[in-house]
Amino acid sequence: QSALTQPASVSGSPGQSITVSCTGTNSDVGAFNYVSWFQQHPGKAPKLIIYDVSNRPSGVSNRFSGSKSGSTASLTISGLQAEDEADYYCTSYTTTISYVFGTGTKVTVL
């Protein structure tokens, strides 16, 4: 199974909105509504911020939102803040009863 495709980097100024894409196939992202997103700060474990395409776990800021169209999922961060600077990974459940991660995106707050 090939990794889901994410842009290597995305940047924005404080207060702006940015979107990170996650492109898969009809065997993973396009097959189920089981896409989730993780935020990872340097030296830390990943933290779940979106699950099942668009759901936020308790305690996660509503500035994070998720969506999906066909085989491409998206994470939008609105009102960008300095603390949002981190690596972001998507993942999807697949038709082979496994999980595949995205290549990862480094978000930079200018």
Place this chain on the structure above:
Amino acid sequence: QVHLQESGPGLVRPSEILSLTCAVSGGSVTDDNWWSWVRQPPEKGLEWIGQVYRRGTTNYNPSLRSRVTISIAQSENQISLRLSSVTAADTAMYYCVKHGGKYLDLWGRGTLVTVSS
């Protein structure tokens, strides 16, 4: 609140077996959810290794299936990972993760394993 703590040797010789455990506290490995192992080589992305359910049912990453065994030790309330015939490419931070449905919910802090002679 469930807490996960990975442990194991920080250094493994090439061709040998990597063996890790994940101690679960604040919950039980027999709860109705899956448990996964995920790894991350230094400065690289995440890779799902496989998962186990309370009754011992497993699913593995096709690229690692021939070398991986994940199991549950109910009496110790632990999840175990064994990876055979390791090479330098298996050097990574290894994370234990509790599922919440079809997603990876709660992560341990991880344990770094280096494969080197």
